[in-house]
Amino acid sequence: MSEADCIFCKIGRGEIDAEVVHDEDDVLAFKDINNKAPVHLLVIPRQHVANLEEIGELPDGVVKRLFEVSSAVAEKFDVTEGGYTVRVNNGRDAGQEVFHLHLHVMGGRKLGMP
Ligand code: 5GP
Ligand code: ZN
Secondary structure: OOOOOOHHHHHHHOOOOOOEEEEOOOEEEEEOOOOOOOEEEEEEEOOOOOOHHHHHHOOHHHHHHHHHHHHHHHHHOOOOOOOEEEEOOOOHHHOOOOOOOOEEEEEOOOOOOO
16 A cells, blocks of 8 residues: 555545644544544554654654543543544454554544554
8 A cells, every 4th residue: 555545645635635633743633433422533654654663754743642632532522531543453353454653533422442
């Protein structure tokens, strides 16, 4: 999967529409198109990395920012008090569909382990 074809890179470049909820230089957050919880957001680095095996390619500050932005959007969507899940589906057995690293931020209902 090249950056040219990657759906989340396209969202990052504004070539595909998404409901963006947080936008900054290195990190973007938008609503999941097929939400599996009342609040279901995706937080991505703008730089294309496929999965956690490639996370070393991201500057340390961007890795930290992914989590800070996850917390910020959880706050924005009012799920901080009730709690929320931050999840990475990494690879085949986890059902990863989009091979651009992303954090799912889900809340607004009780969320257990799978
Ligand atoms: P994963 O790769 O972690 O299993 O899931 C990818 C997630 O991206 C899914 O929850 C799916 O609904 C979401 N998704 C796939 N394509 C698009 C899209 O074009 N726009 C948005 N906003 N979400 C998408
Ligand atoms: Zn990408």
